[in-house]
Each structure stands twice: as C-alpha cells, then as structure tokens.
Amino acid sequence: MSKVVVLGTGGTIASRNNPAGHAVASDDVSALLDSVGVAACGIEIESRDILTTGSYLLTPADQLGIVREVLAVLCDPAVSGVVVTHGTDTMEETAYLSDLHHADSRPVVFTGAQITAGEPTSDGPRNLRDAIAVAADRRSHDLGTTIAFDGLLFPAAATRKRHTTALDAFDNGATGPLGRVDTGVLTLLARPVRPQPLPFPKELPRVDIVAVYPGADRTLLDAAVHAGSRGIVLEATGIGNANLAFVDGARECITNGIPVVVATRVAGGDIMPRYGNGGGADLAEVGALPAGLLRPAQARVLLASALAVASPSEIAGIVRTHTHLTVVPYTPVNQTDT
Numbered sequence: 001m002s003k004v005v006v007l008g009t010g011g012t013i014a015s016r017n018n019p020a021g022h023a024v025a026s027d028d029v030s031a032l033l034d035s036v037g038v039a040a041c042g043i044e045i046e047s048r049d050i051l052t053t054g055s056y057l058l059t060p061a062d063q064l065g066i067v068r069e070v071l072a073v074l075c076d077p078a079v080s081g082v083v084v085t086h087g088t089d090t091m092e093e094t095a096y097l098s099d100l101h102h103a104d105s106r107p108v109v110f111t112g113a114q115i116t117a118g119e120p121t122s123d124g125p126r127n128l129r130d131a132i133a134v135a136a137d138r139r140s141h142d143l144g145t146t147i148a149f150d151g152l153l154f155p156a157a158a159t160r161k162r163h164t165t166a167l168d169a170f171d172n173g174a175t176g177p178l179g180r181v182d183t184g185v186l187t188l189l190a191r192p193v194r195p196q197p198l199p200f201p202k203e204l205p206r207v208d209i210v211a212v213y214p215g216a217d218r219t220l221l222d223a224a225v226h227a228g229s230r231g232i233v234l235e236a237t238g239i240g241n242a243n244l245a246f247v248d249g250a251r252e253c254i255t256n257g258i259p260v261v262v263a264t265r266v267a268g269g270d271i272m273p274r275y276g277n278g279g280g281a282d283l284a285e286v287g288a289l290p291a292g293l294l295r296p297a298q299a300r301v302l303l304a305s306a307l308a309v310a311s312p313s314e315i316a317g318i319v320r321t322h323t324h325l326t327v328v329p330y331t332p333v334n335q336t337d338t
C-alpha cells in the first residue's frame, strides 16, 4: 500500500471566516483530510501541521522550513510521496524552492484552494484528493515538485498564479501541464527534464524585486542595495527592457558583486537582448542575466538559492541551467503505466 504524508501550512484550503468576516487560516490538516474521505482509496495517509497561516505572510525562512520538513519526511523509505497544502498566493515560490532542492525521485505535490474551507463549494477537498492520488502514483517518480490544482498537474518551475479568484488558478507558460487528474486518477502527458538539484541551503539571502515602469528611476534599486540585497531581480517591461538609469544601476550592482536577473512583467514569453538605449541588449551587455521563462517571483527564489549555495562565478551558470525549461512527452512503459 502506498503511504503519503500530508503536510499542512494553512492557506485558503484551511481558512474559515473570523468574527469580522475575514478569511483566516485556522483548520489543521486532519480537518482537511476528514473533508476528503481518502481512507477508502487504499492509500495510507499520515499528516502533520507545519504552519497554519496565509501564504501571503510567509518569510523565506518559513519557506525553507517547509522544504526542510518535506526532506525530513522523505528520509523515511516507507513514504511514497509528500503532499503540501499551501496558500495559493505564494505557492509558486515555495513549490519552486522545493523543486530546486529536490534530489529524491519520489513526488512532492503542492495544492490548495481558491474557495475557503467554510464554503460548501470549496475546491479544497477535490484538489487535496487529487494531490494525494498523484503523490501515491508510481508514475509520478522523477517529476520533481509539482502543483496539482483544478484537475491539472504542473511542474513547479514556471508555474504561476494566473487568476485571483478562478478555480483554475495556475498555469505554466513555459511547458503547460504535465497531466490531468480526474477524480483522483492521473493521466500523465509529459515529464520535465529536470536540472541538477541544488544543495539544500542553511538560509536564503535577501534578494529584492525592483519594478520597471514609465518614469521609474533607480531610487528603489538603490534602496534595495542599501537594505542589504545580495541580488536583484528586475521586473522589466516587455522582452526584458528597462531604461538608461537601470542600466547604470545594474552595472554598478554587478561590479559590486550583486548579480542582476532580468525577468518581465508580461505574462508569457521569453527574455531577449533585443533593444538598446536602456533596453535588454544594454542590460545584457553590463552582465545582467535573463530569467528566461521564469517570472519575477520564481527568478527571485532561484537567485536567492543560487547565492546561498554557490560561489559568485557559478551564479550565471546556475541561472542559465535552471531557466532552460523543457518537458518530454510521457510514454508508458507497459499497460500498468498507462
């Protein structure tokens, strides 16, 4: 029998309205499991609460703590897979952090909900049941960390929250979904080609995201450096453009050993060094690194993890390898794998 450990961290899936009528994470993970009724599906379930909080409140130390717990659970060879229930707001960051440091073949599956536990229409029970089914499925080996949500399974890398309220809260502009999950049955379509996982860091350094917009100067970039940022992610416009003030700021950062990664505020598409006069070609010329298909939130996680575990000369290589995202079609080996 498969054994799945469910780790609770809070989020909408665990939220109920407080007396003021505001949703607050409050249910423990055993209450979530009661709502799913998984006892009958032939999967042994163990559960543990790590946190009970909104994911909009998490710190990098909390996120590292969640991943540390996942790795601790996987020290038990009897465990088939791990599920993490998590708020949707920053799920893409914690799941990606997990994926970056996940060196085990067994699956780690994040899930959550858009509708609170107190509502009869909550999507939490369905999402949790699907995530458990994925975590228990042998075919999920070597998928890394995934997000199971609204009947779709996504690789953590390049998946982002795409809608504030819709049940299909996530998408992945780089690879699309890896599969579908229908009433707890996984149909696998593709497998990610995963880069070499990074060693697990003790702590994450401060990395800030600085937005580029019409009229933006380098005030906030300088403030981030002044506040102790060890790396900067530019949330650039379009294909990765900024302006001459940011190019000067990026040059100065890079000269001072603070790497700069260029991501975009646009929902889809790659970063290209195409434009001059403060555009992406100038940023590339001063040594800024393209985030490829990672959006700013995950580019920040990647840069922080890279800074935590690698020497300055290795950062560019790590960013390059981890922003090259590909999947290969899933081909079943035999009948039981279909």
Ligand code: ASP
Pocket: 010, 011, 012, 013, 053, 054, 055, 056, 086, 087, 088, 089, 090, 112, 113, 114
């Ligand atoms: N909307 C969020 C959620 O789904 C709130 C949070 O991230 O905790 O849980």
